Amino acid sequence: MAKRGASVGQRREACFVQGRPNFSPARSCGLRCGVSEADVVFGAAASHRGPEVSMTADAARALPPLPPLDSVRRIHVIGVCGTAMGTLAAMLMERGYEVTGSDPMAYPPMSDWLAARGLRIRAGWDASNVPADVDLVVVGNVARRDNPEALAALERGLPSISLPEALRLLHLPEGGGLVVTGTHGKTTTSAMAAWMLHRAGADPSFFIGGVTRNFDSTYRLGGGPFVIEGDEYDTAYFDKVPKFWHYPARFATINNVEYDHADIYPDLESIRRVFRRFAAQVTEHLWVGAEDADALSCASAARCGVSTFGLGTTYDHGAAIIASHGASLRVVLHDRGGPPVESVLPVSGAYNVRNFLGAAGLVRGVVDVDLAGCALLMEGFEGVRKRLEVRGEVGGVVVVDDFAHHPTAVREAIRAARRRWPESRLWAIFEAKSNTSRRSVFQEAYGAAFSGAERVILSRPFREDSLPEHEKLSLDRLAADVEAAGSEVELIPEVDEIAVRVAAQAQPGDVVLTLSGSAFGGLHGKLLAALGERG
Template identity: 45%
Template sequence: MSGGLLDPALNRAPESPRHIHLIGICGTGMAALAAMLQERGYTVTGSDQNVYPPMSDFLARLGIEVMAGYAAANLAARPDLVIVGNVVRITNPEAVALAELGLPYLSMPQALGHFFLADKRSLVVAGTHGKTTTSSLLATTLHRLGSSPGFLIGGLVEAFGRNACAGAGPYFVVEGDEYDTAFFNKVSKFQHYRPHCAILTSVEFDHADIFPDLAAIRASFAEFIGRIPADGALVACLDDPVVAELASAARCPVIGYGTGAACEWQLTDLRAHGLAIDFAVTRRGTVLGRCILPMPGRHNGLNALAVIALLHHLGFAFDAIVAGLAAFEGVKRRQQVRGVVRGVTVIDDFAHHPTAVRETLHALRLAWPENRLIVVFEPRTNSSRRAVFQEEYARVFGDADQVLVREHVPLDSLPMSEQFSSVRLAADLREQGIAARAFPDTEAILADLDRTCRSGDRVVILSNGGFDGIHERLLAQLGRRA
């Protein structure tokens, strides 16, 4: 067999594998999976094109061998099982060699389901927005409740100092990503996560590189909901009309949460206290008490409410749940203060979808109503680099005082007429009275911030990538000021 055409009959785990090899091991989820497999006693190796910190250091500390670059020679030892990362394409030389050698293979989601979810009650957090934060709140609170959960989450959870753990308890928390699984399995990752219970936060159009329209996304979420067994539960944000419609077809009990009257669990009387909030928790018309959360914004309050609703359903006491939430240490890259130098606060956030940008900035405006909010935005995802959200982005920066937009790295597969324009976004924002400018690169943005930042400013950096190390470079730059 050649040409990268994998035999579907080999898309399985062998009965007693000893050596497991991961192609694309330096991805966040793949590296975490490698660590958990090693913890289970398997011999683990891997390969990746981009072997650099922090994942290279993480794997090195574990003593996991990582081969730099993809090559047929990486499979010379004939591992018992090969796990193929989402980053790998059909033409990858290692994938071609995998086909020629006829070795058993799985995707990362398939491997997680097989090795870690089969004997657990899988709690899957799905939705366009809030997955990482809500998963982290859920796993951390379960930990505080003494449940020793397993988890695999797309961000580094401060309480654990990592993003994954096999766990000794009965529950496993999974961030349920709707992105596709692998080149040989073009279904959403969450279809492999065996949900016993799930949280559904929101459903909007996203991932324009793999979904043609909202209908395709809805279909994938509908299939996922159909996988929840009748004795499980769906905790659904009924404020979202698409979620409400999808939930109406669930075969399991639906526990509604949100702010609307139709919700069993309601968030009311939210109050902001800097980067923290507190709110009243109402269930079926009765106020159970208040929840304090060390995160800003109504959207984070709703994320916490979803966790309260699910854990209450699982039998945990309300007072113990809210005590656990109050002790939440946060998630890296979610409204994370990276430092304060000369009175300038630098905040890192992952927001890239228009709705996430709007909610994040609104939360930070509530936290700091008197301070100047300077927003630095890097359109970096496949969707944000397309024109599909051009007009929506122009409507979501209203809480900013200044907006600095980096030019995107062009997508080779699309004509420029179908790609996002930072220049146009800046012009549209200026028409609304927002001081906005487009910049060709990170260096130009740093130079502008060096000229304009003053004590009291909050600089919010929005990107789903490393953004050329802009956070630490800005802090260092501020520290060099006379």
């Protein structure tokens, strides 16, 4: 029997009859499961769209026929070594489910992390990987329609659901969760909210797209509020909608709204549309980053209360940065209706002050505390791995890793590093690997994003694209633009060569900031080793 899952499963089961929402005369069921009549109307058409389609569907699909959820014991996860899918698998095992998983990319660190939790990963994809006695299959968005395991599940009549559907059905509480959305800052804002709730004794659960340093984990199962990072990327080949459309949200943030995910969204308006839809599904209160006009516009679709946050004094949660002290910032907090309060936040970068203000709004929805009290709850916050994370220091050279790959994130990461290490020569090493960063749509924005770094190294794209030439990011042009803006630029294709070059030229006091949405080919370890070898 799955631990702690039965009561949630029984409640969810009541919402579905033969795999379709069981609506009362009201627009949606009283359990706020995140489905509406529109989901039934559009769901069937949405479920037939394949992964090659670059537009999201109009609405979440109707779920397939499911067994009684309190009878589900065995679950197979296709694509288990993705960060989110691996996290889901670990959560399911902790809840008492028997979990199997498969992935052709079964390598450390995720493979080791899952093995330590008792999951034996079946390498590659093959119909035989799907156990004969499995009750439910969870399909990751890495699996296409012709995936042999997905086909096997279909042929055997096994119910297949996406990751966010699994979270909603098997984990999220009846009344909904605390959902963090936005183009930037989701992971750190979620980690901040989870830490403050933990410090307040609220025993939170969380599901976050990065490793929180305080918990050394991407998830936690507690008995209190559930904090979830709400991603706007799509979910599975049969469920082409943003993940956050699936999450019933009591309280939520929209941090900011920019164009991103150029592989599935054709333009900014298509991004705005999915955020407006999300805003309309929040049930109790929405916090919005009001310095961002698009975020404000999307929040206008909300049917609940809306509050604002941002740097300044005119917001419901506001702040002004007074000074930087290493990895901390001294700020004045402005809680609308209250006096300004001076506080210290254990974060770097103006964007992290904004992240805190949004996270505090979520916390105040479930804990009786004011904004200054939230700042006190932030004491001891250690951040998230790969978010301005110091990976090491050798010979006076500090190596820092950041997830930034969107031009706005690159710009803000460089600004944060410059504020934290104001006297250092700053290197910025950028890898154009993500679906967005390899495209020319941000060619101009990248040209200005590296301002503030004295030395810039651009790595060649991770893979060759089949995109038309005019749609590809030109690194040669980017190098010229960055150089024209005042930085010294090199275009070095290979990671090993980058490590050798930086180790040969870096001086004591330098800070080397790597910017990539991936592991960057192990650059950090190679660079630290090369620095150590020079004596």
